[in-house]
Amino acid sequence: MALKFPKLKWLLSSLITTSLLVGIPHPTKAQTSETNTSEFQRIEQPLGLKVGITAVGLGLIGLEFWWFLLSKTKAQTAQLAEGFQSVNITVDGGYSPDQIVVKAGQSVRLNFLRKDPSSCLEKIILPDFNKAVDLPLNQQATVEILPKTVGQYTFHCGMNMFRGTLTVEPKQ
Numbered sequence: 435m436a437l438k439f440p441k442l443k444w445l446l447s448s449l450i451t452t453s454l455l456v457g458i459p460h461p462t463k464a465q466t467s468e469t470n471t472s473e474f475q476r477i478e479q480p481l482g483l484k485v486g487i488t489a490v491g492l493g494l495i496g497l498e499f500w501w502f503l504l505s506k507t508k509a510q511t512a513q514l515a516e517g518f519q520s521v522n523i524t525v526d527g528g529y530s531p532d533q534i535v536v537k538a539g540q541s542v543r544l545n546f547l548r549k550d551p552s553s554c555l556e557k558i559i560l561p562d563f564n565k566a567v568d569l570p571l572n573q574q575a576t577v578e579i580l581p582k583t584v585g586q587y588t589f590h591c592g593m594n595m596f597r598g599t600l601t602v603e604p605k606q
Contacts, residue, residue, distance in 0.1 A: 509533035509601065518543045518578070523598070525558075525569060526550045529589075532598035537605045538584050544577045544600075557592040560600075 510531040512519035518541050524530045525548040536542045546558055548569040559566045563579045581587070581602040590597040 507532055509535045509599075511535045512537075512542060514540075517541070520545065522547065524549060525555050528596045529598040533601065534598065535601045535603060536581060538581055538602050539605050540580075542579050542581060542600075544579070544589075546575045546577065548572070548575070554591050554593045554595055558589055559592065559594075560587065560589045562587040 508531075510521060510533065512521040512534060514520075519536045520543045521531070521534050521536075522545045523534075525546055527550055534544070544558075546567075546569050548555060548571055551571055555569065557566060557568055558575075558577065560577065560579065563581075565577055565579065567575055567577050569575045581600070584602050584604050587600045587602065588597055589600060
């Protein structure tokens with residue numbers, strides 16, 4: 435048979451291999467327990483509890499939505515003093531204010547007062563102005579920049595966890 439029908443042998447071995455891989459259903463019945471021994475029992479909860487938990491969950495989702503998408507701090511415009519646009523920024527768990535508006539073409543003084551002792555806020559980095567300044571604890575550190583181009587520029591801590599925005603508007 436091997437010499438006369440090589441294709442039949444190949445076909446037969448392919449069918450057997452496929453049936454072993456796929457598995458042909460056997461007529462034997464799987465062993466199952468006929469008794470209803472459910473491990474889980476349904477616990478009925480009062481409707482008020484269900485409504486209350488749903489309301490709290492929706493409230494928390496709404497709070498997160500507001501916190502991450504809708505809560506924007508108001509921008510503070512730098513005040514002109516002694517030929518410089520100046521703004522005082524408190525560093526305490528972030529930057530306050532974290533959005534600053536200045537005019538293009540005028541020197542800007544950013545006065546940072548660091549009150550937070552965490553190491554993350556030890557340094558302020560203004561990458562677009564090539565500035566990195568150490569902020570001593572409970573002392574004012576001043577950063578002077580000259581924004582020439584209109585746009586938005588970021589400043590951040592040494593770990594880039596806390597950020598602020600410097601918006602440069604055209605000179606009126």
